Amino acid sequence: xxxxxxxxxxDIAKHAGVSVATVSRVTRQDPKVAPPTRERVQxxxxxLGYTPSALGLSLAYQRYHTLGIVLPGLGGPYFAELVQGxxxxxxxxxxxxxxxxxxxxxxxxxxxxxxxxxxxxLVVQGGTADEDFLAELAQTMPIVLVAATSDRLxxxxxxxxxxxxxxxxxLLEAHGYRRLRFLGSPNGSPDPTSRYLGFRDALAxxxxxxxxxxxxxxxxxxxxxxxxxxxxASGDLPDAxxxxxxxxxxxxxxxxxxxxxxxxxxMAIVGFDDNSLAGLASPTLTTVHQPTxxxxxxxxxxxxxxxxxxxxxxxxxxxxDRVLETRAVIRxxxxxxx
Amino acid sequence: xxxxxxxxxxDIAKHAGVSVATVSRVTRQDPKVAPPTRERVQxxxxxLGYTPSALGLSLAYQRYHTLGIVLPGLGGPYFAELVQGxxxxxxxxxxxxxxxxxxxxxxxxxxxxxxxxxxxxLVVQGGTADEDFLAELAQTMPIVLVAATSDRLxxxxxxxxxxxxxxxxxLLEAHGYRRLRFLGSPNGSPDPTSRYLGFRDALAxxxxxxxxxxxxxxxxxxxxxxxxxxxxASGDLPDAxxxxxxxxxxxxxxxxxxxxxxxxxxMAIVGFDDNSLAGLASPTLTTVHQPTxxxxxxxxxxxxxxxxxxxxxxxxxxxxDRVLETRAVIRxxxxxxx
DNA sequence: GTGCGTGATGTAACCGGTTACATCAAGCCG
DNA sequence: CGGCTTGATGTAACCGGTTACATCACGCAC
Numbered sequence: 001x002x003x004x005x006x007x008x009x010x011d012i013a014k015h016a017g018v019s020v021a022t023v024s025r026v027t028r029q030d031p032k033v034a035p036p037t038r039e040r041v042q043x044x045x046x047x048l049g050y051t052p053s054a055l056g057l058s059l060a061y062q063r064y065h066t067l068g069i070v071l072p073g074l075g076g077p078y079f080a081e082l083v084q085g086x087x088x089x090x091x092x093x094x095x096x097x098x099x100x101x102x103x104x105x106x107x108x109x110x111x112x113x114x115x116x117x118x119x120x121x122l123v124v125q126g127g128t129a130d131e132d133f134l135a136e137l138a139q140t141m142p143i144v145l146v147a148a149t150s151d152r153l154x155x156x157x158x159x160x161x162x163x164x165x166x167x168x169x170x171l172l173e174a175h176g177y178r179r180l181r182f183l184g185s186p187n188g189s190p191d192p193t194s195r196y197l198g199f200r201d202a203l204a205x206x207x208x209x210x211x212x213x214x215x216x217x218x219x220x221x222x223x224x225x226x227x228x229x230x231x232x233a234s235g236d237l238p239d240a241x242x243x244x245x246x247x248x249x250x251x252x253x254x255x256x257x258x259x260x261x262x263x264x265x266x267m268a269i270v271g272f273d274d275n276s277l278a279g280l281a282s283p284t285l286t287t288v289h290q291p292t293x294x295x296x297x298x299x300x301x302x303x304x305x306x307x308x309x310x311x312x313x314x315x316x317x318x319x320x321d322r323v324l325e326t327r328a329v330i331r332x333x334x335x336x337x338x
Numbered sequence: 339x340x341x342x343x344x345x346x347x348x349d350i351a352k353h354a355g356v357s358v359a360t361v362s363r364v365t366r367q368d369p370k371v372a373p374p375t376r377e378r379v380q381x382x383x384x385x386l387g388y389t390p391s392a393l394g395l396s397l398a399y400q401r402y403h404t405l406g407i408v409l410p411g412l413g414g415p416y417f418a419e420l421v422q423g424x425x426x427x428x429x430x431x432x433x434x435x436x437x438x439x440x441x442x443x444x445x446x447x448x449x450x451x452x453x454x455x456x457x458x459x460l461v462v463q464g465g466t467a468d469e470d471f472l473a474e475l476a477q478t479m480p481i482v483l484v485a486a487t488s489d490r491l492x493x494x495x496x497x498x499x500x501x502x503x504x505x506x507x508x509l510l511e512a513h514g515y516r517r518l519r520f521l522g523s524p525n526g527s528p529d530p531t532s533r534y535l536g537f538r539d540a541l542a543x544x545x546x547x548x549x550x551x552x553x554x555x556x557x558x559x560x561x562x563x564x565x566x567x568x569x570x571a572s573g574d575l576p577d578a579x580x581x582x583x584x585x586x587x588x589x590x591x592x593x594x595x596x597x598x599x600x601x602x603x604x605m606a607i608v609g610f611d612d613n614s615l616a617g618l619a620s621p622t623l624t625t626v627h628q629p630t631x632x633x634x635x636x637x638x639x640x641x642x643x644x645x646x647x648x649x650x651x652x653x654x655x656x657x658x659d660r661v662l663e664t665r666a667v668i669r670x671x672x673x674x675x676x
Numbered sequence: 677g678t679g680c681g682t683g684a685t686g687t688a689a690c691c692g693g694t695t696a697c698a699t700c701a702a703g704c705c706g
Numbered sequence: 707c708g709g710c711t712t713g714a715t716g717t718a719a720c721c722g723g724t725t726a727c728a729t730c731a732c733g734c735a736c
Contacts, residue, residue, distance in 0.1 A: 258620065358717095398695085
């Protein structure tokens with residue numbers, strides 16, 4: 001055995017008086033080893049405390065046993081849950097998970113490139129990497145895009161547009177609101193953008209004009225608070241506000257009452273994502289439930305499946321689009337009774 | 339070049355008409371290459387689109403360029419922020435981050451073992467892995483324990499006990515509350531436990547008995563809601579409730595007013611962690627700010643530093659204890675004016 | 677007894693890098 | 707001119723596994 005460090009196949013081979021091939025056969029449970037030999041080798045393995053090096057295995061199999069996930073960062077419950085979905089599938093398959101947060105850094109492409117070189121497959125949140133770049137990379141390895149559409153890549157997403165349309169339609173038809181606005185910047189990633197489009201779809205369906213452009217803010221609660229103050233100061237509250245996510249809605253709900261405006265009395269509000277706090281806020285928040293965990297899990301499953309067995313090539317995934325169901329969760333903040 | 343896949347050093351060597359050693363010298367920017375040769379090799383590298391394989395590099399240097407982080411899961415903002423701290427340090431160093439969620443699975447030890455084999459160093463959240471096991475593993479590689487104490491391992495933590503004592507003392511001295519209870523199960527990980535101990539320290543300082551044992555619940559908002567209902571049903575609200583984290587406090591704050599009990603009028607409440615929603619809730623939540631991101635970043639820095647340069651051995655870290663500052667954030671929920 | 681099939685095991689190449697050491701040519705000096 | 711130094715480059719071993727193929731002993735059939 002090397003002076004320091006773990007024993008290798010060759011150490012075991014020497015110790016048991018066999019060849020490395022035989023040791024390898026034992027560790028891989030290859031049946032073509034005579035029982036007495038097997039026992040002798042196993043004894044040496046136990047005696048020296050040998051476990052095959054992950055590096056050696058990776059080298060031989062050309063498999064990293066690692067799945068990469070690329071997202072903007074881990075801020076907010078959405079991404080955390082997504083990662084949990086990916087992670088749960090990965091651990092069951094004995095695969096490690098490499099997390100890369102791009103934080104919209106300019107050199108994110110290079111980081112993704114690097115990550116791609118140490119993983120068997122990639123799960124990428126939409127909007128975090130250039131699509132051309134990903135499409136090229138997808139020639140080499142399985143890549144699954146989450147929460148985005150693409151005609152060149154495999155995507156897993158929810159139909160945020162349809163969901164936004166559904167919940168907006170509820171505001172229009174069940175409550176008769178006519179002056180509606182959208183909170184959240186639709187210029188960034190695919191998710192907020194499609195939600196905004198669904199919001200506009202519903203308005204268009206009813207021949208109603210938007211009561212003002214989207215309120216372009218980031219996606220954290222503080223921005224919701226800022227938006228609430230701005231709306232209040234303008235003296236011109238819409239009938240209802242559709243928020244790009246629940247955090248924004250919480251920010252508004254926490255601020256508006258303090259300014260003397262009640263929810264949903266003076267303005268109704270709906271969120272998106274069904275945050276774990278949504279059912280506890282007062283009023284309880286009407287929102288859209290997304291199977292975020294499933295989104296991650298499904299993406300991971302597709303990616304790992306395409307990775308295939310050690311022998312096989314890592315298949316490039318054909319373009320495909322898997323759409324998971326959303327569900328409008330009607331609570332009180334839209335104006336419905338408890 | 340192999341029929342499929344990326345070119346290797348040997349492909350470049352053949353293409354440029356030099357040896358692999360020279361190619362290696364060029365990629366590593368070794369100055370001992372004559373300029374004309376360097377240019378010729380570089381031209382081949384560009385022509386074939388060569389980048390050194392991460393696997394080959396790992397094998398040669400015995401470094402994975404990967405940092406592992408072990409935690410129960412990614413539920414709640416605390417862990418997400420911790421990972422972000424780790425991740426930010428890692429990407430700056432060109433190091434990948436491997437996340438392992440144990441979810442308190444019985445076979446977590448084996449997963450950690452595996453993770454340890456594919457990483458250069460480990461950051462472990464306290465309570466997720468057996469300390470004996472970690473101590474042994476720490477002979478082999480740098481391990482940093484987060485949010486825990488140990489006399490055998492390097493730890494990075496905040497003094498949750500002192501912080502809990504401080505905020506509890508505020509409840510006792512500034513407001514004169516006498517009947518205090520703690521919400522959250524102190525039987526699990528080190529963090530909740532030390533918070534509970536600090537809570538009891540403050541009571542002991544003032545010669546006051548706990549108004550009832552700790553309310554043993556999990557750490558999500560729903561449990562806070564359950565606890566609120568239980569307290570209300572018992573008809574015996576304490577003067578003040580110290581919660582193991584902010585989510586629990588949110589759960590209580592969302593539920594109690596609906597039962598006709600006001601906060602802080604009928605019962606004061608304080609949380610822990612300074613969640614991003616804490617300043618927005620109504621009343622705003624008095625809590626303890628923890629430098630969670632810094633916790634992760636510091637742990638990662640220590641771990642990576644111990645990993646050392648490619649040549650050097652991965653040093654086992656000597657036992658050490660780094661304590662980061664907490665800060666009580668006094669808001670309204672304890673009874674203080676806005 | 678010879679030839680052949682079969683099962684167990686060993687040998688050596690391979691995966692993709694790095695690097696100690698060998699080699700070699702050129703320049704310099706006495 | 708011979709020997710030494712120096713700088714550039716090549717050779718081959720090594721990191722730790724797997725595996726195609728070779729080898730060998732044994733048993734069986736003819």
